[in-house]
Amino acid sequence: MTTVTKEAGAPVPADAGAFLSVRDLHVSFKTEDGVVKAVDGLSFDLERGRTLGIVGESGSGKSVTNLTILGLHNPQFTTVEGEILLEGQELTTARESQLERLRGNKVAMIFQDPLTALSPYYTVGRQIAEPFMKHTGASKKAAWARAVEMLGKVGIPNPKERASDYPHQFSGGMRQRAMIAMALVCDPDLLIADEPTTALDVTVQAQILDLLKDLQQEFGSAIIFITHDLGVIADMADDIMVMYAGGAVERGTTAEVLRSPQHPYTWGLLNSMPRLDSDLSAPLAPIPGTPPSLLNPPSGCRFHPRCTFQDRVDGNRCVTERPLLAPDRASACHLTAEQKHTIFVEEIRPRLG
Ligand SMILES: Nc1ncnc2c1ncn2[C@@H]1O[C@H](COP(=O)(O)OP(=O)(O)OP(=O)(O)O)[C@@H](O)[C@H]1O
Ligand SMILES: [Mg+2]
Numbered sequence: 001m002t003t004v005t006k007e008a009g010a011p012v013p014a015d016a017g018a019f020l021s022v023r024d025l026h027v028s029f030k031t032e033d034g035v036v037k038a039v040d041g042l043s044f045d046l047e048r049g050r051t052l053g054i055v056g057e058s059g060s061g062k063s064v065t066n067l068t069i070l071g072l073h074n075p076q077f078t079t080v081e082g083e084i085l086l087e088g089q090e091l092t093t094a095r096e097s098q099l100e101r102l103r104g105n106k107v108a109m110i111f112q113d114p115l116t117a118l119s120p121y122y123t124v125g126r127q128i129a130e131p132f133m134k135h136t137g138a139s140k141k142a143a144w145a146r147a148v149e150m151l152g153k154v155g156i157p158n159p160k161e162r163a164s165d166y167p168h169q170f171s172g173g174m175r176q177r178a179m180i181a182m183a184l185v186c187d188p189d190l191l192i193a194d195e196p197t198t199a200l201d202v203t204v205q206a207q208i209l210d211l212l213k214d215l216q217q218e219f220g221s222a223i224i225f226i227t228h229d230l231g232v233i234a235d236m237a238d239d240i241m242v243m244y245a246g247g248a249v250e251r252g253t254t255a256e257v258l259r260s261p262q263h264p265y266t267w268g269l270l271n272s273m274p275r276l277d278s279d280l281s282a283p284l285a286p287i288p289g290t291p292p293s294l295l296n297p298p299s300g301c302r303f304h305p306r307c308t309f310q311d312r313v314d315g316n317r318c319v320t321e322r323p324l325l326a327p328d329r330a331s332a333c334h335l336t337a338e339q340k341h342t343i344f345v346e347e348i349r350p351r352l353g
Pocket of ligand 1: 029031036037038056057058059060061062063064065112294
């Protein structure tokens with residue numbers, strides 16, 4: 001492991017433990033219908049300089065997990081339990097003033113919906129310049145120049161003029177890019193990108209992905225990348241975490257998870273997602289059934305009602321016992337390692353092509 005320094009920051013000792021460490025995180029929301037358990041016992045680590053790709057169906061808790069890292073939930077309706085340690089600093093119990101210092105500076109997020117991040121009342125340039133001024137102490141003029149530079153970097157034409165526009169004068173794709181500029185302006189140590197390029201055309205998407213890679217190269221930033229696009233994951237992520245119903249069901253290096261996935265849900269997911277290298281006319285097979293209710297999640301393995309392999313597990317374990325994803329285990333499933341391997345090689349891989 002190497003020692004990474006950020007500009008004027010102190011060196012980070014190589015043995016300081018994980019840069020980001022999430023332990024047994026539970027996030028639930030009080031709603032009129034009951035308590036929604038959106039994240040339910042999630043643990044993972046992320047090191048500097050690495051990119052973690054998070055995949056999972058809609059509603060599996062990807063965004064909630066990351067909004068919780070930033071402390072962006074309304075405490076009146078939200079219960080957060082477990083630990084989120086960023087360089088050893090506990091975030092779940094941090095004060096709002098501490099979180100405000102982190103946000104936009106040390107930790108930044110590219111949101112799924114740009115309108116949640118951009119204010120309609122201020123010019124785009126000002127919204128990029130302000131966090132830069134606040135966190136670096138730069139002058140107004142220098143911060144404006146930096147905002148223009150960032151808009152150029154994310155591919156906005158005529159950035160000098162466009163910096164004075166309001167968000168509504170930008171197209172959807174341009175707003176997305178402006179938000180990315182806002183997230184990157186302070187060279188964050190941890191960048192959380194939630195479906196950052198979904199709305200963009202492929203050329204701009206490639207530019208943005210290159211920009212994120214540059215950021216990482218230059219500052220050793222850690223990146224959490226949420227996407228439905230396996231091609232992007234394969235290109236960007238060092239590691240993959242697959243989420244289902246608020247928990248991680250599989251984790252490993254990108255090569256491991258894409259080449260020899262071990263969890264029945266991951267098999268279904270791979271089968272249901274378009275692949276860059278696949279024949280576009282090949283039909284995609286959606287996973288049968290629907291994601292479970294988070295008000296009243298299934299007993300045992302959350303995936304068991306949709307799993308076609310539970311009869312191969314002894315007894316009724318899939319229904320009665322929740323398999324956990326231990327740090328030394330790549331997938332949370334009661335099938336034995338040998339069964340997983342054989343099923344994948346003989347029954348799943350031939351279908352994936
Ligand atoms: N503020 C909230 N109040 C109540 N329920 C919520 C709240 N925010 C999220 N949820 C619920 O938590 C679950 C997880 O939501 P989340 O947004 O994390 O899903 P996701 O994995 O990001 O999905 P997608 O791929 O569609 O973005 C969903 O069932 C969602 O409806
Ligand atoms: Mg989401």
